[in-house]
Amino acid sequence: MVANMTEDQLLVLVIKYIKEAKRTALQQLLDELHPYDFAQLYRGLPEKHHHKFLTFITPDQIADLIQELEYDLQIEILQQLGIERSSKVMNLMDNDDLADLLNELSVDKIQEFLDVMKKEDSQNIQSLMSYPAETAGGLMTNQFVWINADQTVRQAVDKLKTYAGFSENIYYLYVINDEKKLVGVVSYRDLLIADLHEKIEDLMFNRVVAVHVDADQEEVAQTIERYDFIAVPVVNDENVLLGIITVDDAIDVMIKEATEDIEKLSASGKDIDFNTKAITASFRRLPWLILLLFIGLVSGSIISGFEDTLDQVVALIFFMPMIAGMTGNTGTQSLAVVVRGIITNDIDRKTVIKLIFRELRVGLIIGITCGILIMLIAYFWRESLVLGLVVGFSLFLTLIVGTLAGTIIPLLLYRIGVDPAVASGPLITTINDIFSLMIYFGVATMFLTQLSGL
Amino acid sequence: MVANMTEDQLLVLVIKYIKEAKRTALQQLLDELHPYDFAQLYRGLPEKHHHKFLTFITPDQIADLIQELEYDLQIEILQQLGIERSSKVMNLMDNDDLADLLNELSVDKIQEFLDVMKKEDSQNIQSLMSYPAETAGGLMTNQFVWINADQTVRQAVDKLKTYAGFSENIYYLYVINDEKKLVGVVSYRDLLIADLHEKIEDLMFNRVVAVHVDADQEEVAQTIERYDFIAVPVVNDENVLLGIITVDDAIDVMIKEATEDIEKLSASGKDIDFNTKAITASFRRLPWLILLLFIGLVSGSIISGFEDTLDQVVALIFFMPMIAGMTGNTGTQSLAVVVRGIITNDIDRKTVIKLIFRELRVGLIIGITCGILIMLIAYFWRESLVLGLVVGFSLFLTLIVGTLAGTIIPLLLYRIGVDPAVASGPLITTINDIFSLMIYFGVATMFLTQLSGL
Structure with missing residues (x-):
């Protein structure tokens, strides 16, 4: 019967069983469910039924359930069960899941649970809990044949x-x-x-x-x-x-x-999901943003160094956002290739040199294409051949530099043992902003006499 | 003996066996290897030995090997084997891997192989090949008990x-x-x-x-x-x-x-890895770059709309890259949260509204923090309270708008059935450039009389 019921139908039936105190029927129904569906059912169950539900089902079933739930629901269940029944459930849990759960509790609480556990189990768990979480030891179970x-x-x-x-x-x-x-x-x-x-x-x-x-x-x-x-x-x-x-x-x-790679690439800070509180999310994002704010000011001071050039050729400003943006974009593209490539390739000197030369050629090709395109646009839009040449040549140069920066910076980080994904898109973009402005205004200043008055 | 040998030692031994034509010893050695190690060995084997190697080992072993290799090496092996021996190997391959391999060949070539295969196998394979690659049908095998x-x-x-x-x-x-x-x-x-x-x-x-x-x-x-x-x-x-x-x-x-999520988020184009040719990689990256180039020009024309303001307050330009950059950065951060969140959450109206309000609060918090920070910097750096207020207030506004754009744009795309990851970091950054410039120069123009002469 249970075989073809939807999640909602199951929930209605479970609530009915709870209200009518039909223990056996409830237990039999739950035995037919996969732990994942069982956990989904529990998440959907109104909170007022939780206590009765937990007293009606077997310790085995609670162990299955608790292993599938997120941390706060696990703690809620332990509190509902009390120390003695909790320890009975813990004896039935997989050791790796149990170690993870206990690791989240306070030292006093852990000791309390370990004391009431079977001695052998307690020793097994303690030895598992001694390994750092992100290592093989932290992942493994010592229950095996x-x-x-x-x-x-x-x-x-x-x-x-x-x-x-x-x-x-x-x-x-x-x-x-x-x-x-x-x-x-x-x-x-x-x-x-x-x-x-x-x-x-x-x-x-x-x-x-x-x-x-x-x-x-x-x-x-x-x-x-x-x-x-x-x-x-x-x-x-x-x-x-x-x-x-x-x-x-x-x-x-x-x-x-x-997920961590994407978080780092976007500099979005660790562990922000749909349920993170606004204040927590903000404080995780702010360190990156404040760092980028200061780097962004460097761009500003570069411009102020070229104040004379700008005063004479106001038209240069119109192409500034585009040039800075494009340099950031090509850098981000290269960065993504490197970050994913490092996962699947063995990184030796030969691979690195080959990759850098590949990206140099990529930079040349997209630099020539986009450079010619913007030269024509600048020429027809502002009706100045010199301006067209300055903008086109600058974009050509900045695209090559941007592409190489997006390749070399993460490789260098990897070399010195830093996760290259921290060279996030925003960081590469902001650094490339600086490169692009220096090149753009540098080139423009060289042609200043031909440009002035535009 | 094989149990503790390194990859290099194994390779030396294999070459020795090939040179001395010790078939049985070679076959026994390979039986001790996992298919992955076997394939690594084959990749390391100098090409001149490939042919002899393939003639010395059993069809079963070739089937194990071929399933682990990348497409071009698979084709090389099929060519070395010839049609008859290939079909013997194919009969021993897992059906799902075989279907993937055949799908890469020309129609004529497929028919040639199917013709020499056992009739039952050939039918099984053809039915598997009829399912689209990215569906359950394209992934499954029909060999099961x-x-x-x-x-x-x-x-x-x-x-x-x-x-x-x-x-x-x-x-x-x-x-x-x-x-x-x-x-x-x-x-x-x-x-x-x-x-x-x-x-x-x-x-x-x-x-x-x-x-x-x-x-x-x-x-x-x-x-x-x-x-x-x-x-x-x-x-x-x-x-x-x-x-x-x-x-x-x-x-x-x-x-x-x-990998695809990261490719899209960085607008880096599909399927670029360390081995992609420069010209191919360039042509996969260029469409995005050219689109972004034109969007970047929109930013330029916005600035040209505020030419009068700029002429009067040159100092405004110094903060322009920072404001545009920060708006892009916060947008990218929000985007990453949405893109990963969509994978693990069920997206209903309640979730969406909750998320938007959360991000609004995040925008407010980071807007106030960074706004006050930059106000102080602008005030002490350029010694003008009005400039400080204009820059600070603008950054406050753009960070709120940027955060919301990075949240709402991917959600809208998801709603209309487009993969939200195409709202890549570079796209959000470039769009946020436009918003930020409009806000910044808009605010500045309002305070023009107080600002002018800076």
């Missing part, structure tokens, strides 16, 4: 059956030796086809790809993406297996990283 | 064993009825724990999440991400199961979409 190389397929299958409910990842079985070092991996597909008496060591794949526990989360995501893995093992310096990271966590990392 | 609801766990396990080598996805088993309609799904974990005599219909999860064959690839990726799936089934209007899409293909879509 491992086996010794000298065991048989039958033993492996039996072990899997025992742990199937407990383990998050049931796609690969990692093989370790007596020192707990990772020596191989067997896929479930291989186990399925294999003879029950075969030994794991004869079956396993021994060139295992693993990530180091200190590896950056971006490297983890890249490994999973490149190898099309469902999960990747995490090891320490001694190659001891510490945990696994599953593909769904890698996807979350990729989405986060892509 | 299905089962009827009234069969038992034992029958399911037997079927899986038979097809394990053939099926790309061995994580879920999809359940269909007599009309081939999708009615349920069972995970391998569930099969593993279940009693062999149980019926599939008693075990299966019947609220199956599926995507429609015409669904956009972004929707497919979102579904897999939200539900943490390893694969998602694809159905038609009648809910008939047509194929499956695996998580690795969804990851490729996400990376592509994020």
Whole structure:
């Protein structure tokens, strides 16, 4: 029945069950839902029903629910449940999600929960919480099934059956030796086809790809993406297996990283979404804006350095916004190519030199095209050949410089270990403003005698 | 032995095997590699060895290799192999990868390959090739294992064993009825724990999440991400199961979409990477640049409309680049928030109104902050209170307008069905240039009598 109901129909039914206190019916209905749909349902449920809803469902179901929710709803549920029932739910949660949740709480609160947890779970969680959030250690879970190389397929299958409910990842079985070092991996597909008496060591794949526990989360995501893995093992310096990271966590990392790239490219500040408060969003955006304000004033002082030129040729001002804008635009275009390219390419000297020369040629081509175009426009609009030549030649030069600045600045940042995406579009635009004004007024001043009086 | 060798050591060994014509040793070595490492090895192998290498390895290995390579290397291999051996390799490839490869060839060439393929394979491929590339149909494979609801766990396990080598996805088993309609799904974990005599219909999860064959690839990726799936089934209007899409293909879509967002936001044109030729890159970038050039000239004509004001107050020019730049910057920041927010939020009237009012408040806060700052700077730098007030008040107004433009323009585009990311940073910047100049010179003209002579 549940199979074909819409979200709204489900919600109506759930509220009905809550009002009529039909525990079993409610629990059965929820068992038919995916955790994501379950969480959507909870988000749609009026707040006055939350308490009853939580008392009616099983700890297992609460664990599923809480793992899908955002932080503030998680905290609300923990408060509703009280410490004892919360700890029961926490025992059922995936370790990586639980560690993330606990990391958001105060030290006192964390200790309170750890104290009532089973000792083994509490130790597992504490060891996970010791890794920095954006590393492999911070992403991994230590709930996984491992086996010794000298065991048989039958033993492996039996072990899997025992742990199937407990383990998050049931796609690969990692093989370790007596020192707990990772020596191989067997896929479930291989186990399925294999003879029950075969030994794991004869079956396993021994060139295992693993990530180091200190590896950056971006490297983890890249490994999973490149190898099309469902999960990747995490090891320490001694190659001891510490945990696994599953593909769904890698996807979350990729989405986060892509969003961060866009945030940086637009200098929009970290973590602003539709729900961020105006005052918070403003304070995240202001540092960049104030920096750019001062850089923008540099442009102003450049112009004031050419006050004499401007006084004599007022017509020059009309083309100023266009030239400054175009230089910023071409810089932003080059920047985007570099920022995305760095993710997928290995950056060596050869690649860098090749890229810079490519962009130089791009700058030449678009410089010639746009330069000739604006020369004709300036000539026909203001009826002065000299002005046309000055504007056209300036645009030609600024487009080359702007293109190269948009390429070289992010590459230099990458070289010195700074994320090149911080060379945001606005920053490149503002820096290119300065270059373009210097070139434009420089060229104009050279031709001043021919231009004056326009 | 292979387990701990570096990429370079492997390459040296491979070349040695090729030179000494040690087929078996080469094949055994390659069997120990992941397809990604295998492909990296092939990319590193000097071209003179390619032909021998390809003749030494098995069709199975070539199929693994070809699926990991980029298009031009794929074509090179097909040419080296000749039509007959190519078709043998194609029979071993995953259907979705094969369909993508064939789609790149000429119609004649496609027909040639289809003719020599097994009839069943050829039909499967042709049906896959009929779906548009960026839809669920274009992403899916039709190699998967299905089962009827009234069969038992034992029958399911037997079927899986038979097809394990053939099926790309061995994580879920999809359940269909007599009309081939999708009615349920069972995970391998569930099969593993279940009693062999149980019926599939008693075990299966019947609220199956599926995507429609015409669904956009972004929707497919979102579904897999939200539900943490390893694969998602694809159905038609009648809910008939047509194929499956695996998580690795969804990851490729996400990376592509994020890159496209950045390309659009920076108006950098489609598909420019480190290897694009300069002339191609230029022609992809020029349309945007030329459009922006003309919009930039509008700014120029606005200035020329205020020629009298400018003649009287030359000092106004010094603050012009800063004011225009800041308006563009705040617009770009707002744009980034909207573009990323649209991906993760449901956009209804309430959300839109809430967002616009939030950004209005953001505009007010940053407008007041930066306005006061620049007022003080202008006052102390140029020693004129009126100029300070004019510049400060103008920046206050332009920041509010710029913030709202960066919010409302992409929302309007989204409303009329245009991808809001085309409202790129450069476009918003250039449009905001126009707004800012109108406001700045407008305000200045109002205070002209107090300003003149500065």
